[in-house]
Amino acid sequence: MTHKLLTDQPGKTELMLGNEAIARGAIEAGLCVGATYPGTPSSEISLSLFQISQKTDLYFEYSTNEKVAMEVAAAASASGVRSMCIMKHVGLNVAADPLMTLAYVGVKAGMVILTADDPLMFSSQNEQDNRYYALLSGLPMLEPSSIDEARAMTKYAFELSEQLQEPVLLRTTTRINHSTGPVILDTILPINRQSHFTKNPFRLVTIPSVSRNLHVQLLENIKQAASLSEASPWNICTGIGKWGIICNGVSFNYVKDAISTLDISDKTRVLRIGFSHPLPVSMIQSFLKDCERVLIVEEGEPWLETQIKALAQEVGLTVSIKGKDNHLFSRLYEYDPAMVRSMIANYFNIPDVQPPVPDLSDLPEIPSRPPNLCAGCGHRATFYAVKQAAKTMDVEVIYPTDIGCYTLGVLPPLSMADYLICMGSSVGTSCGFSKVLDKKIVAFIGDSTFFHSGIPGLINAVFNQHQFTLVILDNGTTAMTGHQPHPGVDMTQWNLDGYTQISIEKMVRAIGVPHVSVVRPYQVKKSIDALKEAFAFKGVSVVIAQEPCALINKKRKKRAFQVTDQCKDHRVCINELACPAFYLESNHLKINPAQCVGCAVCAQICPENAIIPVKESQS
Amino acid sequence: MKTTRLIIVAVGGQGNLLASKILGEAAMAANIRVGMSEIHGMAQRGGVVESALIFGDADSTIISDGEADILLGFEPSETLRALKKCHSRSWVITNMEPLPPFTVNIGKGEYPDLKQVEPLIKKKTDRLFSLNATDLARQAGNILSVNVVLLGALSATKALPLTKEHMQNAIRKTVKKAFIDINLKAFEFGEKAINKG
Known part of the structure; x- marks a missing residue:
């Protein structure tokens, strides 16, 4: 069966998730090489492209981290084939090093860098605004407002990249990635696999003397990009009134709905910035000239606002421009339609229209x-x-x-998390903690995260002779983001060949970690003993806890456990493990056989040995 | 066209996303503009899944507090939690079969009094339709069809600008072949529960 995103019927309308629409846009552009490290809210783009790569000439890989993914894509593009790398917003921090100098070197075939921001942090550690990466690197940036636009902009981004010979940043937010809407299919361009690399070290090898010239070229490219932005149909000006609203991304939808609900379309003009770096300067300045007052609606930081105020100053405009303000919009979290509507009503001094709401103060x-x-x-x-x-x-x-999933260990009763900043930080911060604290340091890292960015920290620990225990939680997958592969995964179990599995244990030993043990955490006593030894060791010790993710472990035969009359209600199981298969019935512990996978951990810690397998005949 | 805003709340595993997909496909077939969004970050790990569906003339894909015209709740305590999405004229359709959170199961939290759920909702909003969708799904032959029972109930209220046929066709298009019959039956059970009620 062909993949749903490969439907070759231009003009047909299909319902798609934003992430599917972006993948479709890349397919329509004839994407040849794609690479990613999974991260919500971007994960389904990669999932779709990985599935499609099994059926077409597209090459798609799960790279060890975002930096590597960007480098894979950069090389493909330098060799004349279209490429894309996909990551969540914080992933671009990891890839910031290649990003900044790739902007100097530029590209040959179209290259698109997808960065998925996460305002309100539905599944992220921060809500940084990655539009600043466009300013920082000088790269062109596109921001869709709707699902169909996400498809069309992705396709266009490859053309733009080739026109400017620069990679293009395609910036989304969660409400684009995880919204669904109609998408009008366009033609699918064939994949051009004809690669050619022309040696040109004095353009492609960034030694200082080369980079001095490349920076000049980058500034030229930004100028050219500015003129493209000025004429871009992605920058849309509508309406005729004296009240001006400038917005981007999903805020455009909230603005449009508000104008319609407040019935102010005859008074209001709107400028939606879709080609947002470089900004369309003249377009903005002439928009400002036509307005009595201007409101800027953008989630995140005052990115547009700061630049637009400067643009007004350049042409001596004193029109009131407001956005982030104590009485208006916040730099925090995501916006919603009612909030935007009420801010618009407030700023332009008209009554808000909202349905009456019930008083919910007496809800239990x-x-x-x-x-x-x-x-x-x-x-x-x-x-x-x-x-x-x-x-x-x-x-x-x-x-x-x-x-990873194990970050959930922060919640009681486990309460096993004291410090976290970013991917791989467990290891690096353990080096610092162990140097300054008279305490035992025990760090947790998952298998995929270990490959992503845990290894340099561990090498540092061995080299500098730090003292801590690193527990590597090896469940054989990147579970949290939807079970993507990583270098430690045996890909033959998914009937995929062409991969080499890397042993975490061998690698840890090769680094020279002086104390290494491997445990099966379902074996409770053995695991405790191995951990005690590791904790007592003076130096760096690593314990690898291997147990395949319970959600995808196909090999394991499930046999549920039950609680017998022996139970004396100590509730050690509930209080220490809090497994979701437990429940109380008439104040007695029970195990839900539909949920229990038979790990038998509770059976091993029960002081009365009251938890036993359900007999075959019972189940 | 008038805008109708629908919020669906469920617990991870109840099939909320499939229900949204069916409604989305039905709207497409009926040539009704639709936008949807979902928050399901940790659904597999027992969290709440919330979908927003907006039919008609609107560009937003999310629904602010106090602005949902219809609330479809797959679980009574989640319906109560989502009441903040409703306004005084909203219609609420809810499954009455509780699925207590884990904290309640192990005695570390209190589930709201089920007897109070219906009177409370009635006091706050315009109309309430309640049913035990879980029982009906079981009767239809698969407890997992609780989502489609609730779609049947939603269809019977005629709160959405979609016909029964559009929804049934979307079910045929969207669910796995082997489950089409059970789901159509589940749809009918949900519909009947409201029409009788």
């Missing part, structure tokens, strides 16, 4: 539904074992952690 408190590690998750077993082993230490234990 509704218990929260926090996400939880799954029933039978190996991470839970490892956290338990670490906690037991830590109890035997005579000093306090500090737990730097990292990014």
Whole structure:
């Protein structure tokens, strides 16, 4: 069966997720090489392209991290084939090093860099505004407002990149990536695989004398980009009134809906900036000239606002321009339609229109539904074992952690997380903590995150002889973002060949870590013993806890456990493990057989041995 | 065309996203403009899944507090939690079968009194339609069809600008072949529960 994104019927309308529309745009552009490190909210773009790569000439890879993904794409583009790299906003921090100098070197075939920002941090550690990367690097940037535009802009981004010989930043926010809407299919260009690399070291090797010239070229390219932006149909000016609104991305939708609800279309003109770097300077200045007052509606930082105020100053305009302000928009979180409408009403001094809402102050408190590690998750077993082993230490234990499902270990009753800043930070920060604190440091990192950016920290620890234990939680997948592969995964289990599996244990040993052990966390006592030894070791010790992710472990035969009359209600299981398969019935512990995967961890810690497998005949 | 805003709330695993997809496809087939969004970051790990569907003339794909015209709740406590999305004239359609959060299951939280759910919603909004969609799904032959039972109920209220046929066709187009019959039956059960009620 062909992939749904390969439908070759130009003009047909299909319902697509924003991320699918972006993947479709890349396919329509004849994308030849794609690379990514998975990260929400961008993950489904890569999932779609990876699936399609099994069926077409597209090459798509899950790279070890975003920096590598960008380098893969850069080389492909330098060799004359269209390429794309896909990442979440913080991923661009990892790839910022290649980004900044790639802007100097430029590209040959079209290259698109997708950065997915996450205002309100639905699934991220910060809500940084990646539009600043366009200013920082000088690269052109496009920002869609709708799902169909996401498709069309992606396709156009490749053309723009070839025109300017620069990579193009395509910047989305979660509400583009994870919204669904109709998409009008366009023609699919064939994949041009004809690669050619022309040696030209005095243009492509960035030694200082070369880069001095390249920076001049970059500034020329920015100028050319500015003239393209000036004439770009992605910068849309509508309406005729004296009230001006300038906006970008999803805010444009909220503005349009507000103007219609407030019935002020005869008074208001709107400038939607879609080609947002470089800004269309003359267009903005003439827009400002026609307005009595201007409101800027942009989520995140005052990126447009700061630049637009400067542009007004250049032509001596004193029109009132406001955006982020104590009484108007915030730099925090995402916007929503009612908020934008009420700010517009407030700024232009007209009454807001909103439906009457009920008083909900007498609603009972509704218990929260926090996400939880799954029933039978190996991470839970490892956290338990670490906690037991830590109890035997005579000093306090500090737990730097990292990014993945296991970050959920921060919640009680596990409470196994003390410090986290970014991917790989568990290892690097452990080096610092162990140097300044008289405490035991035990860090957690997942397998995929270890490959992503944990390895340099571990090499640092061995070289500088730091003292801590690193627990590598190896569940054989990148679970949190939707079970993508990583270099430690055996790809033959998915019937995919052409991959070499890398052993985490061999690598850790090769780095020279003096104390390495491998445990199966479902074996509770053995794991605790191995952890105790590792904790007592003076120097760097690594414990690799191997248990495949319970959500995708096909090999494991599930056999549920049950609670017998032996139960004396100690509730050690509930209080220490809090597995979601547990529930209380008439104040007695029960195990939901539909959820239990039979890890038997609770059975091993029950002081009365009251938890036993359900007999075959019972189930 | 008039805009109708629908919020669907469910617990991870209840099939909210498939229900949204069916409604989206039905709107496409009916030539009705539709925009949707979803928040499902940690759904597989027991969290809440919320979808917003906007039919008619609007460009936004999310719904602000107090602006949903219809609330379709897959679980009573989640319906209560999502009442802040409603205005005084909203219609609420809710499954009454509780799926207590894990914290409640292990005695570390209190589930709201089920008997109070309906009177509370009635007091706050214009109309309430409640049913035990989980029971009906079981009767239809698969408890997983609870999402489609609720679509049947939604269809019966005629709150959306979509016909029954559009929805049924979208079910045929969207669900796996082997489950089409069970789902059509589930749809019918949901519809009947409202029409009888």
